Amino acid sequence: MASDAWEDSKNVVAVDAGSLSAYDAGMDELTTSADRGPDEGVVDIGFHNPSQYECVDLRATDLFGTVSPAREMHDGAYVHYNIDDDNASGNYLADYTETEQYVANEDDLKLLQIAASDSLTSGTVVLTRNNEAVRVWKSPQKGAGNEVLTGSPHQPDTEGNGKKTWDLSDPGERQEFNSVKGSLYVEGVQLGTALLAVTYTSGQTEVADQITYTLIAATCGLDAGVPQPGAQRRADLQRDYPGLLGCEWSVTDPKPEEGSNYDCVAWSVGRTDACLSDWSVIDDRFDEYPWGNATWIAELSDYDDFYAWHGYVVASNMNDADIILYANPPTSDWHYPDAITHAARRVGQAEPDSPTSQCQCGAGRWAMFESKLNPFRERIEHRWDQLTGGGIGYPFRYYRKQ
Numbered sequence: 001m002a003s004d005a006w007e008d009s010k011n012v013v014a015v016d017a018g019s020l021s022a023y024d025a026g027m028d029e030l031t032t033s034a035d036r037g038p039d040e041g042v043v044d045i046g047f048h049n050p051s052q053y054e055c056v057d058l059r060a061t062d063l064f065g066t067v068s069p070a071r072e073m074h075d076g077a078y079v080h081y082n083i084d085d086d087n088a089s090g091n092y093l094a095d096y097t098e099t100e101q102y103v104a105n106e107d108d109l110k111l112l113q114i115a116a117s118d119s120l121t122s123g124t125v126v127l128t129r130n131n132e133a134v135r136v137w138k139s140p141q142k143g144a145g146n147e148v149l150t151g152s153p154h155q156p157d158t159e160g161n162g163k164k165t166w167d168l169s170d171p172g173e174r175q176e177f178n179s180v181k182g183s184l185y186v187e188g189v190q191l192g193t194a195l196l197a198v199t200y201t202s203g204q205t206e207v208a209d210q211i212t213y214t215l216i217a218a219t220c221g222l223d224a225g226v227p228q229p230g231a232q233r234r235a236d237l238q239r240d241y242p243g244l245l246g247c248e249w250s251v252t253d254p255k256p257e258e259g260s261n262y263d264c265v266a267w268s269v270g271r272t273d274a275c276l277s278d279w280s281v282i283d284d285r286f287d288e289y290p291w292g293n294a295t296w297i298a299e300l301s302d303y304d305d306f307y308a309w310h311g312y313v314v315a316s317n318m319n320d321a322d323i324i325l326y327a328n329p330p331t332s333d334w335h336y337p338d339a340i341t342h343a344a345r346r347v348g349q350a351e352p353d354s355p356t357s358q359c360q361c362g363a364g365r366w367a368m369f370e371s372k373l374n375p376f377r378e379r380i381e382h383r384w385d386q387l388t389g390g391g392i393g394y395p396f397r398y399y400r401k402q
């Protein structure tokens with residue numbers, strides 16, 4: 001966004017009304033105009049701001065695209081807390097712990113640019129971070145020699161840790177700055193927020209800009225100490241459910257050795273004592289349950305009846321949903337005419353000892369759900385739309401707690 005040092009004068013600016021030239025008055029590198037062109041000729045009377053030639057500006061890309069000036073001012077940027085294992089380093093070694101080696105396939109660092117004129121040949125540029133929740137690198141794959149702001153614990157006055165300074169009057173430092181200013185990369189290494197700021201100082205002129213970063217990931221399983229799958233197992237799950245993204249899901253109940261006694265429909269209503277997905281259960285073929293109509297067909301009305309009995313009513317959209325049903329039309333058959341394939345449960349509804357009972361994943365930017373993938377697979381937390389595609393299909397029906 002525009003420099004934080006820019007101020008709109010509340011005084012009337014009198015253009016070319018001074019008694020000296022802008023150069024003689026020392027104002028030729030400052031401006032009174034909205035377009036930030038420098039004061040030229042006779043000096044203007046009024047408040048002078050840094051001109052366009054002396055501005056530095058942070059420009060960020062995050063998980064949601066280019067960070068606009070309006071979003072930079074209000075929400076800031078969002079990047080992953082880098083908890084996945086992009087280089088498949090064995091028994092799940094989170095990428096943020098790898099601080100020296102090149103991380104192959106790393107895709108969680110986001111671009112940060114310092115917009116500044118190549119013609120600046122004096123003054124200093126200082127990039128700072130206010131804590132150790134973020135690191136800044138010269139490469140999106142990190143690696144020794146690419147450090148800009150790294151190190152722990154945070155030391156605000158230490159070069160390469162809390163700050164990075166480029167003296168633009170030094171040809172070598174100026175060349176380095178111009179070579180990296182357009183291709184810096186931000187990594188999240190903790191949950192929470194961090195502030196990155198840049199300041200350009202030349203004589204009495206100081207121009208600054210800053211961006212607040214929020215670091216987000218799906219961490220409920222990790223925080224609860226649930227064993228996370230190794231690289232091959234994660235790769236298998238992400239192959240079978242191609243919408244899953246490394247930092248945006250975690251296992252909340254490990255894969256059982258010989259299957260477990262509950263499935264996705266059971267978990268959608270908080271049960272871990274039954275497998276309820278079969279058509280004969282949903283339809284209540286054997287007249288054992290207080291739902292269904294015993295037609296040997298698991299119709300949508302049977303699911304509505306099932307969820308109504310458990311205290312849920314149909315919702316109009318995902319934003320109101322506590323449960324999502326998925327359907328995959330090509331799999332439709334006689335027993336499942338609506339091709340319903342899966343049920344997921346919004347996090348935060350489970351018992352207090354569940355890993356997701358106090359879920360804060362996504363800092364309000366993600367709608368997080370939890371799914372038992374099947375009786376022989378893990379239970380995971382995931383963003384609401386990340387199981388779409390593959391064999392599960394797409395969100396089809398929504399329910400909310402009555």
